Amino acid sequence: MLSERVTLNYPLTIQQLIYYKSMKAEIISIGDELLIGQVINTNSSWMATQLNLIGIDIVQITVISDKKKAILQSIENAFNRADLVLMTGGLGPTNDDITKLCICEFYDSKLIFDETSYQRIKKLFAQRGFAVTELNRQQAEVPDKCEVIPNFNGTASGMWFKEKGKILISMPGVPFEMKSMMIDFVIPRLRDMSKVKLYHKTVHIQGIGESFLADLIKDWENALPKNIKLAYLPQPGLIRLRLSASGNIEDKLEIEVNAQIEKLKIIIPDLIFGYDEDLLEAVISKLLIPQHKTLATAESCTGGYLSHLITSIAGSSAYYKGSIIAYSNEVKTKILGVNTETLNQYGAVSKECVIEMATNVRQLLQTDYSIAVSGIAGPDGGSEEKPVGTIWIAVASEKAVMAEKYLHGEDRGRNIRKSALSALMLLRKLIQQQC
Numbered sequence: 001m002l003s004e005r006v007t008l009n010y011p012l013t014i015q016q017l018i019y020y021k022s023m024k025a026e027i028i029s030i031g032d033e034l035l036i037g038q039v040i041n042t043n044s045s046w047m048a049t050q051l052n053l054i055g056i057d058i059v060q061i062t063v064i065s066d067k068k069k070a071i072l073q074s075i076e077n078a079f080n081r082a083d084l085v086l087m088t089g090g091l092g093p094t095n096d097d098i099t100k101l102c103i104c105e106f107y108d109s110k111l112i113f114d115e116t117s118y119q120r121i122k123k124l125f126a127q128r129g130f131a132v133t134e135l136n137r138q139q140a141e142v143p144d145k146c147e148v149i150p151n152f153n154g155t156a157s158g159m160w161f162k163e164k165g166k167i168l169i170s171m172p173g174v175p176f177e178m179k180s181m182m183i184d185f186v187i188p189r190l191r192d193m194s195k196v197k198l199y200h201k202t203v204h205i206q207g208i209g210e211s212f213l214a215d216l217i218k219d220w221e222n223a224l225p226k227n228i229k230l231a232y233l234p235q236p237g238l239i240r241l242r243l244s245a246s247g248n249i250e251d252k253l254e255i256e257v258n259a260q261i262e263k264l265k266i267i268i269p270d271l272i273f274g275y276d277e278d279l280l281e282a283v284i285s286k287l288l289i290p291q292h293k294t295l296a297t298a299e300s301c302t303g304g305y306l307s308h309l310i311t312s313i314a315g316s317s318a319y320y321k322g323s324i325i326a327y328s329n330e331v332k333t334k335i336l337g338v339n340t341e342t343l344n345q346y347g348a349v350s351k352e353c354v355i356e357m358a359t360n361v362r363q364l365l366q367t368d369y370s371i372a373v374s375g376i377a378g379p380d381g382g383s384e385e386k387p388v389g390t391i392w393i394a395v396a397s398e399k400a401v402m403a404e405k406y407l408h409g410e411d412r413g414r415n416i417r418k419s420a421l422s423a424l425m426l427l428r429k430l431i432q433q434q435c
Helices: 015-023 042-053 068-081 101-104 116-129 134-138 177-195 210-214 218-222 250-269 278-290 305-311 327-334 340-346 349-366 412-434
Strands: 024-030 057-064 084-088 111-113 141-143 147-149 158-163 164-172 197-205 228-235 238-247 274-275 296-300 318-326 369-375 390-397 402-407
Touching: 024 068, 042 084, 042 177, 042 318, 057 068, 057 274, 068 084, 068 101, 068 141, 068 164, 084 177, 084 278, 101 111, 101 141, 101 158, 101 164, 116 134, 141 158, 147 177, 158 177, 164 177, 197 250, 210 218, 210 228, 218 250, 228 250, 238 250, 250 274, 250 349, 274 278, 278 305, 278 412, 296 349, 305 318, 305 412, 318 340, 327 340, 340 349, 349 369, 349 402, 369 412, 390 412, 402 412
Parallel strands: 024 057, 024 084, 084 164, 296 318, 296 369
Antiparallel strands: 111 141, 147 158, 158 164, 197 238, 197 274, 228 238, 369 390, 390 402
8 A cells, every 4th residue: 555645636637648558678786795796686686577577668777886976877877778767775774775866866856754654663663662763763864856655675765767758766776675566556557558568478398408499499480479589598408588578458468479389389298397487396286186196216416305395285195105215236236226237237327227226216216217316427427428518317107117327417506406397297108108
């Protein structure tokens, strides 16, 4: 909810709606702690996502120091590129927080005492059992040319300025304070101003490299309607394809995007495992729980990372029994029961070894399904026959065993991540075949 101090000019006129049809925005994050890497700038990425969802284009994200010259110059530069500037940081009660004073100078404004903001601060401090100090009282001072954005989670009010068709919004750098202002005040108001609607849907893909995928779907990509843009968002072991549609009717955009995804599913049906916020480990959970099936793992090169992914999902205890981290050959033979002759003849990184690992751990822990992973994560241990990044994965059930070889690369961390995801994807394939 908004405080009584806030007054909004609704409804917006047709002229205003037309003006904000293609609103361009810049985000400015203020703080020396961001520049030296002491604090990760999560605010900008979150804000950019929220703004993009309501049809506002981000033209630039800028990080600057807590210096007057940097703040004033950044505002001026931003308005040369954008209609809307959103700033976070520098609104605290200490001497190094100078954002409010700099904005006053930029707008030739002066600070006035806002009683509504002060009463909110007093209430907040009373709830925490503290008295309001003079520094905290000064937090109720705001520029006379701004509309106040109330902060119900802290002492620093946000500020909304509009001059010559340009908007500047200043908010605290504390993430949960900023997010509350954005959700309750900023986003609803900007959404009403933005005539262009955007619809995004992300397709999650595993089991293919980015260049190979691009070649495989190039005809589909080239045939996309002009109002739908495609972005490749690769990460170790996964590729996300984001389809972004623009237009005037949001429901129509959703229909258009989903129609294109149906065409994509015909081309790569076995590579798509989910959409939007889906995680592969959560997809596995949704396959196992309704069937009341259980799972065990035997890990070598992944060293427990596969188990970590599985157990990161709430409720995984309903289907996941446990893992044997068989990092050494001794554990493979003595605990998992892998045949010594198998290791001598084929090696630990082999189809034969992972099949025995998967079969034996399933029987040992008495589960419906199992996964086994063995490979050369690197950077050492590779050979001409089995270079670094060579991974064998097997999945097993009572009815079937599947084994696949993967060549992931030379980076140890990426190999471990890719191997765990490939293992989950192979299990998904086996489960679907048996459904």
